[in-house]
Amino acid sequence: MKKDATLLLLLLLLALLFFCFPMLVSAQTPRLQYQSPRQNARFVSPKTSITIRPGSLMETSILPQNPITVQSAASGDVRGRLTLTRNRKTLIFKPDSAFKAGDTIHVSLAAGLKNALGQDIPAQTFSFRITPTRNAAPPMTSEELMLSDVPKSASVSNDAMPRAAIADVPPDFPEITVDSRKPTAPGNIFLSNLSFPARGNTSPPYLMILNNFGEPIFYRQMPANCYDFKLQPTNTLTYFDGSQGYFIEMDTAYNVINDIRCGNGYPTDLHELIITKDRRTFLMSYDAKFVDMSQIIQGGNPNARVIGLVVQELDEDKNVVFEWRSWDHIDITDATRDINLFADVVDYVHGNSIELDNDGNLLVSCRHLDEVLKISRETGEVIWRLGGRASKKNQFRFLNDTLAGFSHQHSARRLANGNVLIFDNGNLHTPSISRAVEYRLDETTKTATLVWQYLDSARFFAAAMGSVQRLPNSNTLIGWGSTTPTLTEVSPSGEKLFELSFPTGVFSYRAFRFGDVNLLSTPSDAPKNLQGYALGQNYPNPFNPTTVINYQLPVSGNVSLKIYDMLGRNVATLINQRQEAGRYAVQFNGVGLASGVYFYRLDAGAFSETKKMMLVK
16 A cells, blocks of 8 residues: 555656646746747738847847848848847847748747846747738728718818918918816817818818917918827827828927838828837837638628738837737737628728837727727737627626727727726717717726716717827816817816817817927917018928928018029929918929929018928938
């Protein structure tokens, strides 16, 4: 009996050793925490970099001679530049030239790499495939996709665009109405009106900062629609410039200081830009690919243009240190029931906000999934999927919510109290209705409990766009997107404190209120008063191909505004007529001109002034 017991004990010890030894080895041998592209990734951009992060600081003094080897299945060794990020956490290989379409790329991580603890980072290999030519689709702008969600009935009323009832603004500045004016949170309103000629709205777009009377602290006419105009934690101002196709950063004197765009060859999407105090940048791209949908659903379009989502993090040197792609994680058939999977264009994700979560991970709002995804910023894996009414992969149970979750939402924000605040567009509610809604999440039991909401008594419905912002005094600012009013500020009890409206059919993608920032009260390139003639610096500058020139006239008279090249030749006449006293903004399109320096000259009465501008194509 004793012999049998001893034998049994030995067998148990061997079994424990068998199961535990691999775990002990694994604990001592660090694996890669993150790599991009992922193993067997498809539809990869030809301009991609290769990112490797072991999960700890890397030892730089003993790097092997060739720590990363990259090979093309078509042409052999790939030359490139290897960069270790400033924080010593990420290795990035940037090829000298773009990969070839359809090529398979093999990456080998050499033995000899060590982390700062002296532990070996094991040698390993992975492969991915560059997008084949047959799948390479021309990009589809987010504005095109967004416009498809704006109701066709939304059009500007006949009286929508008179001169605003505010002194010293241009004649085409949108009319602004303030209907409620009770004590609000401190700060000014940040907006950018949108021009949608296809919907009957031909008003020119403006960036604007308004006080509580609806009076502009700052405005600037823009050559194309601008989105997401806001103050960043870096105390800089940013917006997406539709004429350029990327984000612009300004200082608080409204001087352009930076442009920000996606890396790895992806077009920049307009929906979101976050810049942290340490200059980490988060933004997204809409990635169009031709996909044979007949292989995915019976009767599908064999040449559908499918829009994937790419989320990127850039470091302070604009290296792509994190990239998440819906192609790797989300099935096309996960789209909600109202998304036509048989169509020529299938926008199956439609990301519209990024939030840096309290634990350092990311919350990404995906409108056409009816989901907010929590994504690990360390590994790129999806941690959970919070899904609304039509979500096919929801992991949460909604409590205390008579609408049973959100629908086609925007602007998912984590609050300081741990709750999540969402602008619920409500497209699939019955009837359709929009609201601001706050949920308390239990991420262990997967419950979402409604703890606060604002449903306006007028039952507003915004089919597209929209935003929510919890203000420092606990008020909530709601941007109503594609409906009127433009914005509403409410107290925690739901009392309406402030409401501002553009004319019917004039929209702002988002609305914000920011305080505690030292902004100039007038734009640096705009005339300050009408006591004299003035010619402003064109904006943007450099430009491609459009820019706006502002000037003012203290008295009526004959006016000439002409463009000249470096040889003094008149290449364009913008104005040659009599004009009344006032402020003017004229758009110049240099589409037919070569890159270079040009001059514009204003002649009015005895006044003449010339300024320089640069066209860069």
